[in-house]
Amino acid sequence: MTITNGEDELQDQFNQWRAYVRRRPELVASDAEELEDHLRGSVDELVALGLNADEAFLIAVKRMGGLDDLSREFAREHSERLWKQLMLTGEPGDEAKTSRSRRDLVAMLVCAAGAAISIKVPELFGKRYDDSGMFYALNMTLFALPWLAGFLAWRRQAGPRWYGVLAALFVVGAVVANAYPMSEDSKSVGVVATHLPLALWLVVGLAYVSDDLRSSRRRMDFIRFSGEWFVYLVLIGLGGSVLIAFLYGIFNAIDVYPDEFIWNWLTPCGLVASMVVGGWLVEAKQGVIENIAPVLTRLFTPLFTLALLAFLVTIGWNGSGIEVNRQTLVLFDMLLVVVLGLMLYSLSARDPQAPRGPFDVLQLALVVSALVIDALVLYTMTGRIAEYGTTPNNVAALGENIVLLANLTWSAWLLLLFVRRRGGFAAIERWQTAYLPVYAAWLWAVVLILPPVFGYR
Structure with a gap:
């Protein structure tokens, strides 16, 4: 009976190790199985030498080295695979991961298209993107971030209540941006235009951590996500600038001037869609270019x-x-x-x-x-x-x-x-993640309270 319990505990340890390994996108299913076979062989050798199962497992894992070291070694030995992971297709033989990647891709395309369509809807009411005024300055993130939050909530398999909370917060942001009686030359407009996007970004954070709201680790993951998303967005913006330059050059060569298309269609639609695409890239490529x-x-x-x-x-x-x-x-x-x-x-x-x-x-x-x-x-x-x-x-x-x-x-x-x-180091990390609600409270206070307190001037 004791042996059976020991075997069960050892199997639980293998199950936990296997689940941890398979979260690394560098290692496909066949790699994980190969590593597990090697680990089991090491454990058997150590048990044969007289160690108990727990001791043998810990020593065998330690001998294998850190998982990050293993990931780097696999990346060096399989550089072709590393580059394939930057593409849309998964590694052959890992059907579950490939299927999930395809579903994520479809969901991202739907959300990106939704963002692109959203920013063109105001034109039906006479609000052109190239018009002067503060409408798009106040509302730009409201055309993109709800779709990004929806994509992240879908990936986390959030329940209906989460979607309701997220929608309510975005509606509050839309009311502030469009219903507050602020003139274009008022200082309150500038305050809302600069603070509302940050407040809405923390709503995106709620969608990101919807699978474990109280977890300090998940909040730190969102901080990492924010930095990587910004980097991707900058890279996409640089690529878009090159695209626009080429469009101007090649069409001007045949006396066609695509200004209308570029500034009223490509630029606004590409801008909001790229915010969704950037989020998808960070989610899809974690572990490949995540640092x-x-x-x-x-x-x-x-x-x-x-x-x-x-x-x-x-x-x-x-x-x-x-x-x-x-x-x-x-x-x-x-x-x-x-x-x-x-x-x-x-x-x-x-x-x-x-x-x-x-x-x-x-x-x-x-x-x-x-x-x-x-x-x-x-x-x-x-x-x-x-x-x-x-x-x-x-x-x-x-x-x-x-x-x-x-x-x-x-x-x-x-x-x-x-x-x-x-x-300890953990105290520093916990403090940073615990402080995020303070930022959210202050940003929403600025957006909701300061304009009426100062008479919208």
């Missing part, structure tokens, strides 16, 4: 750290203060966002079990230098607001500054504990 954003952080973290330290040294040398106005405050808000992004994507790519190293110290220096600079900016900006009064813009910028400052301040403390070996 672009973290790699970029490794390059830019030292550069930004040096730049900020040089700025602080210059302030101390010259003895001159920072001249702060609304534009400067927005610039320093963006600085905090960049520093936060560099930290987040470094965290997302880091092995949680790895000991602290020089790069962690560098990150701490980056965060602390940003905090010192921002403290100087806030000191000056608070005096200006007290002297000249408040506007929707400076209240929004000041609030975002404080929200980001609170996050980075506690992050710096946790990083300091980690660097001094008095705290």
Whole structure:
């Protein structure tokens, strides 16, 4: 009876290992079976030497090396397969994965087409894309992000309640963008136009984590998804720019000028559809090209750290203060966002079990230098607001500054504990994912409350 229980426990361990391996897109079913045969052989040899099943399993897995190392080795030995994974077809012999990829492709095409059609619907009511005005500036993401959220919720097999929650939040965004009585020259328009897309992006995040809303890991996955999605979107935009340049050139050569098609059809439809396509690419190619954003952080973290330290040294040398106005405050808000992004994507790519190293110290220096600079900016900006009064813009910028400052301040403390070996890495990651609702609450407060508080001016 004891042997049977031991065999059952060992089989459970093999089942868990197999499920973990098969989540790696580099390894198709035949690879997983080959690795499992090798693992079972190693376990049998160790058991024959006198070890119990649990000990043999752990030692055999350790001997095989980390799964990421195995993935990299397979990528080197099967480079042709790696490139095939960037295409639409799956690996022969893995019918389940191929079938799921095809379903995802069809769903993405439907959602991308829906986004492209949505942005042309306002023309039925006299709202042309090339018209001046704030309509498309306020509504652009409302034509694309609901479709992206729908695609992600479909992939997560979300229930009807989730679709209802997502739809309700997007409707609230649409009401703010179109029903608030804001004139085109009001400051409230700018506040809504810049904050509503961010608030709606966090609604996309709800769709992303709909399979496990409370999971810190899933929230960190969404942070990774956001960075990779942005990178893909930039690459698609660069490719689209080349396409437009070629269209101009080749059609102009035959005295045909495709301006109408390019600016009223290709550009708006391509823009919103690419937001859906970018999300599909990140989902489909995880594990193949999933580390672009973290790699970029490794390059830019030292550069930004040096730049900020040089700025602080210059302030101390010259003895001159920072001249702060609304534009400067927005610039320093963006600085905090960049520093936060560099930290987040470094965290997302880091092995949680790895000991602290020089790069962690560098990150701490980056965060602390940003905090010192921002403290100087806030000191000056608070005096200006007290002297000249408040506007929707400076209240929004000041609030975002404080929200980001609170996050980075506690992050710096946790990083300091980690660097001094008095705290764990997991605490830093948990803090970042737990703080996401704070961003959502502030963004929606800016969008829903600030315009009426300031009389929509």
